[in-house]
Amino acid sequence: MTGGNTAINLGVFAVFVLITLFVVYKVGSRNASASDYYAAGSSFTGAQNGIALSGDFLSAASFLGISGSIAVNGYDGFLYSIGWVVSWLMGLMIIAERLRNTGRFTLGDVLAFRMRQRPVRAAAANVTLVISLFYMIAQMAGAGALMALLLDVHTKGGQAVVIAVVGIVMVMYVLVGGMKGTTWVQIIKAVLLILCVTLMTVFLLGKFGFSLSAILETATRNTPLGPELLEPGVRYGESALSRLDFISLALALVLGTASLPHVLMRFYTVPNAREARRSVVWATWMMATFYLCTLVIGFGALALVGSETIQDAPGGENSAAPLLAFRVGGAVLLGIVCAVAFATILAVVAGLTLTASASFAHDVYANVIKRGAADPRSEVRVARLTAVAVGLLAIAGGIAANGQNVAFLVALAFALAASANLSTIIYSMFWKRFNTNGTLWAIYGGLGSCVVLIAFSPAVSGARTSILPDVDFAWFPLGNPGLVSIPFSFLCGWLGTLLSKETADPAKQAEMEVRSLTGIGSGLR
Amino acid sequence: MAKAILPPTDPGRARGFATFEEPGPPLLVDEAGRPDYAAIRDSADFRELRRRTAVFVLPATLGFLAWYLGYVALSAYLPEFMGAKVYGMINVGMVFGLLQFVTTIGLTLLYSRYARRRLDPQVAAVRALTAEERA
Incomplete structure (x- = not known):
């Protein structure tokens, strides 16, 4: 990247990997029990788990993507980020405490609590695996793109090596540290990320005399949009359909967050419901701080760097935050921001790997195949093997998807979580008559409708930005299926x-x- | 927390000592000491816990969903209104957006205070109906 120093970027990143691997090695136990591996022995405090929750949740897409989207789309980019803050209220008041009280390790524990075990657990595991894999492939492909941007790795082969390295480090975290190690990685990463964005924000505000209005004003002068930048409609206001599409996305964001399997699984790492509640309170504070900062960083990037430079940079809008960092802090700050962004990807995929492996080992192996009579040691062994298999799948998927526009996979993961998980969690907690058949219909109805609608949406075919731009088999007009699939799953x-x-x-x-x-x-x- | 206020109940040790404790209500457990869930669910204490939870959570959840989706819909369908300037370059949409942060934090703090004062003690009361805390 312009003026970037690959050696510094790589150096800062290598230091992060070494430190986290050391921490993971220190806290991980060699002879982990199932409870250690899946839930860190439920030994974390609410504050620790809250910070880790925000670490699990804040992906590179939120950091680079949202600040970039604000720099390019202005108000509409900001609008996008709000759903992710508000959604934690759902987790706080409805999900966290009940989940902690009811289950032990996985979502399957809760959904199968009063149903026939085998079919429901198999269904819960299917959803978890599908969501985790989609989310992970999007993150891995993002790692490839990020490397192109940050390390000047432009060949497909070089990016494939980077993706493979990410995959190997994430599997190491999970194998060596289990849930405890992974949680510490999330905590370290979340603290670094929040510190980084807060310092940048304070610096920017200081530069503009602590006036948000002054930043906004300078920003509007550096974009072809002019004052329109601050009004709704730049990104989502083109047509009636794009507005509806945005409402659909907003619904999936606000309902999906607290139903993502890797978020749900975090609630088991605390000892009781009160700590689970406390962890959401902490996570909410972290989220609110983070997204307020991205607002300032996004507009600040526009004010100091300008929209032309941002859009011409490799990586387009994703480069807004790194460019700003270089502008205000030179190669060193750029290196730190890049390393933090990269650490973010690494930590998120590690959390997803752990969740997928837990779901397969605990729900499918122990309860479906062994009918609840599995030896705990072999269950953990299966979980570790699954982590390796999931890692390999994610590396292969990430390399295949590299260079594709796979951002829709993230939105799909939220829609899947909101349709397949939320309806079943709510029914099984609040509706007395809900039974096994209803659970299976809701899970597979939500999962199936989401996947079918997205396959026949403009995200996959028919539009200039789709994966297959040359063929057109799209009949569903929205890029986000949530508006249809969430009610459909309840039905x-x-x-x-x-x-x-x-x-x-x-x-x-x-x-x-x-x-x-x-x-x-x-x-x- | 509830653990701390319960009297010592180790039967081996308490035997032979006179206490002035009132005998508690009969525990809602079966012969094997497992909680009798149907009886707990029908107890006045549990019904009160359920009522207190619903009284807060139901309106709060519907309220924040309506406020958030309303905000999104306003942005999508009434961009002129949301673009109206309030102060300097800051417009109605920006103010509403920042208010979403404020209401989210506010509701989070409100709920955690309500839970601490009104729910947790009631959870302790329900839990006292079983042998759970003394095991």
């Missing part, structure tokens, strides 16, 4: 319940209702 759950002769087990239902609110029977205090 499926309702119909599936009513159409089955099976009645819900009243004893199990009473147990779940009491346990989810009080923790009685869970052994938690």
Whole structure:
């Protein structure tokens, strides 16, 4: 990149990897029990887990993508980020405490609590694996693009090597450290990321006399949009369809966050429901700080760097934050920002790998294949093997998707989480009659409708920006399926319940209702 | 937390000592000491816990969803209104956007205070119906 120093970038990044690997090695235990591997022995405090939650959640897409989107689309980029802050209220008031009280390691624990174990656990694991893989492939492909931007690696082969290195380091985190090590990686990364954006923000505000209005004014002079930059509609306002598409995206963001499997699994790393609640409070503070900072950084990049330079840089709008860093702090700050962005990808994919491996080992191997009679040691062994397999899949997928516009995979992951997971969690906690059949309909209805709608949407074919721009089999006009698939999944759950002769087990239902609110029977205090 | 206020109940040690404690209500557990969930669910304490939770969570959730989706819809369908200047370069949309941050933090703090004062003590009361804390 212009003026960047590859040696510094690589150096800062190597230091991060070495330090985190050392920490992971220190805290990881060689003979981990299932509880250690999946949930870090539930030994983290609310504050620690809250910071780790924000670390798991803030991907490179949020850091580079949102600040860049604000620099290019102005108000509409900001609008995008708000959903991610607001969505934590859902996690706080409805999901966190009930999940902690009801389950032990995975989402399957909660969904299968009062249902027939095998089909429901298999379904929960399917959804978890699909969401994690989609999300991970998007992140890995992003790592390739980021490298092109930051390290001047432009050949496909070179980027493939980078993606493979990311994959190998992430699997090492998971194998060596389990949940405990991975959590510490998230904490270190989240603290670095927040420090980095806060310092940049304070610096920018200082430069403009602590007046947001002054930054905005300078920004509007550096973009062809002019004052329109600050008004809604630049990105999503073109047509009635694009507006509807944005509403669909907003719905998936606000409902999907707290149903993402790697976010859900974090709630098991704390000892009880009160700490789970505290962790969401911490995460909310971190998120709000972070996205307020990206607002300033995005407009600040525009004010100091200008939209032409940003759009001409390799990586386009993703380069806004790095360019700004170079402008205000030279090669060293650029190196730090790049390393933080890269650490962000690494930590997020590690969290996803752990979640996918836990879901396969705990739900599929222990409860579907071994019918709940698996030896805990072999369960952890299966989890580790799965982590390696998932890592290989993600490396292969990331290399294949490198260079494609796969941003829609992230939106798809949110829509999937909101459609397949949220409806089933809510029904099984609040609707007495909900039964196995309803659970399966809701999960597969949400999963299926999401995947089908996205396959026949402009994200895949028919538009200039799609993966297959030359063929057109798109009949679903929205790029985000949430507006249709979320209600559809609720409808499926309702119909599936009513159409089955099976009645819900009243004893199990009473147990779940009491346990989810009080923790009685869970052994938690 | 509830653990701290319970009297010592180790039966082996308490036997033979006179205490002035009122005998507690019968525990809602079956012969094997497992909690009787149906009985707990129908107890007045649990119903009160459920009521207190619903009274806060239901309106708060519907409220924040309406406020957020309303804000998104306003941005999508009434861009002129959202673009109106309020102060300097800052317009209505920006103010509403920042207000989303304020209401999110505010509601988070409000809920955690409500939970600490009104829910946690009630959870402790329900948990006292079983042998859970004494195991």
